[in-house]
Amino acid sequence: MKNMEEIKEEKHNKRFSKxxxxxxxKILFLIPVLFLFxxxxxxxxxxxxxxxxxxxxxxxxxxxxxxxxxxVSQEILEPxxxxxxxxxxxxxxxxxxxxxxxxxxxxxxxxxxxxxxxxETILGYSLTEDNSSVEFTGSSLSKDFYKQLIIALIIxxxxxxxxxxxxxxxxxxxxxxxFAAFADIVISLAVIDYLGIKISAAxxxxxxxxxxxxxxxxxxxxxxxxxxxxxxxxxxxFGAFKTGIFMTLTALAAVVPxxxxxxxxxxxxxxxxxxxxxxxxxDIFNTWLTNAGIIKWYCDKKKIQ
Amino acid sequence: MKIGVxxxxxxxxxxLAFLAIAPWKTLEKGVLVQSVEQNSSAFEEGLRKGQIIxxxxxxxxxxxxxxxxxxxxxxxSNEKIKTLIKTNAGEFIIYSNESLGITVSSLPNTNxxxxxxxxxxxxxxxxxxxxxxxxxxxxxxxxxxxxxxxVYGIADVQIVPVSDLSGNNFVSIEIAGATPKDLEELxxxxxxxxxxxxxKTVFIGGEEDIASVCRNDATCARIEGCxxxxxxxxxxNFRFSIYLSQVAAERHAEITKDMPVNSTPQGNYLSExxxxxxxxxxxxxxxxxxxxxxxxxxxxxxxxxxxGENKEDAINSAEEQMHKLQTVLITGxxxxxxxxxxxxxxxxxxxxxxxxxxxxxxxxxxLIISIILFVKYKKIKITLSVILTMFxxxxxxxxxxxxxxxxxxxxxxxxxxxGMGTGVNDQIVILDESTSNTSxxxxxxxxxxxxxxxxxxxxxxxxxxxxxxxxxGMLKGFALTTIISVTVGILxxxxxxxxxxxxxxx
Numbered sequence: 001m002k003n004m005e006e007i008k009e010e011k012h013n014k015r016f017s018k019x020x021x022x023x024x025x026k027i028l029f030l031i032p033v034l035f036l037f038x039x040x041x042x043x044x045x046x047x048x049x050x051x052x053x054x055x056x057x058x059x060x061x062x063x064x065x066x067x068x069x070x071x072v073s074q075e076i077l078e079p080x081x082x083x084x085x086x087x088x089x090x091x092x093x094x095x096x097x098x099x100x101x102x103x104x105x106x107x108x109x110x111x112x113x114x115x116x117x118x119x120e121t122i123l124g125y126s127l128t129e130d131n132s133s134v135e136f137t138g139s140s141l142s143k144d145f146y147k148q149l150i151i152a153l154i155i156x157x158x159x160x161x162x163x164x165x166x167x168x169x170x171x172x173x174x175x176x177x178x179f180a181a182f183a184d185i186v187i188s189l190a191v192i193d194y195l196g197i198k199i200s201a202a203x204x205x206x207x208x209x210x211x212x213x214x215x216x217x218x219x220x221x222x223x224x225x226x227x228x229x230x231x232x233x234x235x236x237x238f239g240a241f242k243t244g245i246f247m248t249l250t251a252l253a254a255v256v257p258x259x260x261x262x263x264x265x266x267x268x269x270x271x272x273x274x275x276x277x278x279x280x281x282x283d284i285f286n287t288w289l290t291n292a293g294i295i296k297w298y299c300d301k302k303k304i305q
Numbered sequence: 306m307k308i309g310v311x312x313x314x315x316x317x318x319x320x321l322a323f324l325a326i327a328p329w330k331t332l333e334k335g336v337l338v339q340s341v342e343q344n345s346s347a348f349e350e351g352l353r354k355g356q357i358i359x360x361x362x363x364x365x366x367x368x369x370x371x372x373x374x375x376x377x378x379x380x381x382s383n384e385k386i387k388t389l390i391k392t393n394a395g396e397f398i399i400y401s402n403e404s405l406g407i408t409v410s411s412l413p414n415t416n417x418x419x420x421x422x423x424x425x426x427x428x429x430x431x432x433x434x435x436x437x438x439x440x441x442x443x444x445x446x447x448x449x450x451x452x453x454x455x456v457y458g459i460a461d462v463q464i465v466p467v468s469d470l471s472g473n474n475f476v477s478i479e480i481a482g483a484t485p486k487d488l489e490e491l492x493x494x495x496x497x498x499x500x501x502x503x504x505k506t507v508f509i510g511g512e513e514d515i516a517s518v519c520r521n522d523a524t525c526a527r528i529e530g531c532x533x534x535x536x537x538x539x540x541x542n543f544r545f546s547i548y549l550s551q552v553a554a555e556r557h558a559e560i561t562k563d564m565p566v567n568s569t570p571q572g573n574y575l576s577e578x579x580x581x582x583x584x585x586x587x588x589x590x591x592x593x594x595x596x597x598x599x600x601x602x603x604x605x606x607x608x609x610x611x612x613g614e615n616k617e618d619a620i621n622s623a624e625e626q627m628h629k630l631q632t633v634l635i636t637g638x639x640x641x642x643x644x645x646x647x648x649x650x651x652x653x654x655x656x657x658x659x660x661x662x663x664x665x666x667x668x669x670x671x672l673i674i675s676i677i678l679f680v681k682y683k684k685i686k687i688t689l690s691v692i693l694t695m696f697x698x699x700x701x702x703x704x705x706x707x708x709x710x711x712x713x714x715x716x717x718x719x720x721x722x723x724g725m726g727t728g729v730n731d732q733i734v735i736l737d738e739s740t741s742n743t744s745x746x747x748x749x750x751x752x753x754x755x756x757x758x759x760x761x762x763x764x765x766x767x768x769x770x771x772x773x774x775x776x777x778g779m780l781k782g783f784a785l786t787t788i789i790s791v792t793v794g795i796l797x798x799x800x801x802x803x804x805x806x807x808x809x810x811x
Contacts, residue, residue, distance in 0.1 A: 069652060069655055095662070102658050129427075129650055129653070130652060131654075132652055135649040136648045137646070138644070138646040140646065141430065144469070148469055151775065152772060153771075156767065156768045156771045156772075157768075159768065159771070160764050163760070164760075167760045201780060202715075202716055202780060205783050205784075208769060208772055209720075209723055212764050212765030212768030212769060212787075216727065216734075216761035216764070219760040219761055219764070223753070223756055239737075243734060243737040250674055250678070251727075253674055254723075254725065255723070255726065257670055258670075258719075265715070266423070268422070268714075269715040269716070269718070269719050272719040
């Protein structure tokens with residue numbers, strides 16, 4: 001039994017110590033870095049156009065979110081509401097199995113009273129707590145929320161970096177992990193902006209989690225590359241890749257359905273899973289091309305084989 | 306198979322979580338008393354908030370519908386009718402002519418509490434307009450609002466101070482279930498306080514008529530003494546001073562100067578009481594001692610009592626009553642204008658849909674992860690142990706949430722699911738480390754896996770920690786459940802899982 005495994009492993013080692021990674025890792029390393037640059041440029045352009053790095057939803061920009069239960073038609077509401085509230089936007093919430101609409105969410109910077117009154121006039125019935133939900137955030141509070149969440153994100157990033165430095169106690173490998181986490185955030189932001197998705201307070205909170213969530217594959221990679229030296233470096237990196245990619249895929253399996261399959265979930269819930277889905281996907285590239293490239297270069301230089 | 310210490314710890318933890326969540330409560334029948342009107346005969350008979358009504362007039366009550374049906378059939382009119390209520394705290398016979406004066410809700414299925422976004426209800430965040438409140442001012446504000454909501458008849462309400470990273474102080478108000486129509490007005494209106502003798506106003510709340518109220522000062526606000534009550538229990542008297550303005554004092558003299566005096570065993574008091582109103586609702590009636598008749602006195606002693614089953618309860622009750630009164634007198638009219646900065650009203654029926662979908666989602670995720678794991682490891686034992694560990698982690702997190710009465714809102718549940726994701730990740734690391742390198746011992750390999758796991762653990766804690774303070778604590782739940790779940794993982798489930806893997810491989 002053990003013999004079989006040893007033979008298998010030898011084959012495996014042979015396969016993965018192939019020279020091609022030595023040759024191409026620098027090019028592979030550049031792919032996500034290029035993405036990062038494009039993302040940074042895009043975010044700069046986005047900022048100059050919109051005055052901010054994201055599209056904020058009403059919880060961060062101030063305003064009202066009105067959710068009306070049942071199959072309320074957007075077609076009837078939209079033209080009339082647009083005249084009075086130019087910034088109004090709509091989201092459909094539907095069931096998983098039947099795809100039946102369970103509610104329609106209307107968002108606008110207007111006050112709850114104004115928006116409700118207008119919708120009631122158009123629909124011809126009054127909105128009560130039995131048939132609707134109203135969420136209102138004042139503009140000063142939402143500005144504060146936004147500012148604080150950004151500060152929280154920065155603190156989170158710093159704390160995470162400290163933990164990484166303590167863990168590895170050497171500069172280049174730690175910076176590689178931190179760089180990958182930074183790239184995760186920047187690329188995800190650019191993708192979310194490109195898709196035109198509005199971010200809520202919960203969405204920003206999800207970026208904090210992404211920091212914690214995405215670095216475990218980087219830690220796996222770095223510790224395998226630096227610590228266990230019974231096998232050749234390339235083989236260790238590929239071994240880590242096999243474990244790590246499987247980890248990220250199961251994590252994605254846990255978060256992607258929430259965003260893509262079910263829309264009838266609280267908005268905070270969907271936001272969290274949207275950010276994690278995009279962020280973890282970006283993390284696959286940032287960990288296994290960028291971070292792995294840096295570690296490979298570092299080990300070659302330090303003669304860690 | 307011999308079970309090791311680590312697996313035993315997991316089993317015991319799971320058992321404790323089961324006790325904390327108390328899922329057997331689903332089987333309990335009855336309705337929960339949410340509030341009992343003071344001065345109602347139900348209150349006098351001893352019916353209290355938190356008791357469970359199981360039977361009315363011999364008909365068993367299993368649900369809210371049963372309760373409503375029976376109350377409707379009772380047809381309360383002008384004549385007093387008898388109602389026999391059986392609760393978990395004994396039987397009560399109540400004679401009343403209007404309604405029973407109680408509100409009830411259905412029994413909770415477990416000790417788990419869901420947040421407003423899943424159960425419906427309303428949440429408001431208020432702060433003072435153009436003024437930064439100190440923490441003392443915030444706690445005064447909370448007293449006023451709590452008092453006011455109680456007077457209004459809202460029982461199931463949570464009011465807590467919230468501060469954020471920028472040093473803002475807010476008051477957060479959460480009301481479960483039905484939302485009062487004029488909630489916004491109720492919590493942010495300045496409020497009207499009036500004190501009347503008969504129908505004549507003596508003084509109103511606020512600086513104009515009340516110069517000051519003595520509180521937190523034993524020389525002019527204290528518990529005077531405790532006594533055995535007739536028929537068991539204790540009662541304690543309290544007394545505190547308030548200082549009226551000159552104008553209000555003269556008004557008082559004018560109104561009381563011709564009033565007759567009643568002699569009672571407790572002392573001599575004027576024939577009419579001093580009634581305190583808040584927003585036109587009677588809050589309390591005070592006896593006026595004989596000595597104050599017709600006098601221009603600025604100092605008035607206000608007294609009352611509290612009762613309880615033992616002396617300690619009676620003292621607490623008296624102190625609470627005193628505090629309540631002092632609060633009413635000081636802040637009958639709020640000292641500052643309030644601003645509602647956030648107001649959410651969530652329809653309970655939408656919350657139900659959300660909950661249903663979250664369960665569905667849980668099922669889908671569970672299925673997908675099981676399939677992926679089985680495809681990768683091709684061993685039923687390993688797949689099962691990963692999945693069981695994942696569930697244990699979620700269950701233990703829920704147990705802790707039940708224990709600390711945490712309201713599980715949507716971000717909290719997202720935190721649990723994300724926590725399950727990191728848990729599975731860690732188990733994959735353990736599995737792969739333990740199978741990857743056969744030249745070193747299993748123990749050493751698991752040690753290496755633990756380095757990675759601990760690294761991941763500390764980074765996620767570091768990353769989530771700032772959420773406790775940002776955004777007025779609205780996303781605290783997300784950070785809390787994530788941290789609980791990864792901590793449970795590191796302390797309980799991961800060690801147990803490592804042991805299971807070792808046994809499977811040996």
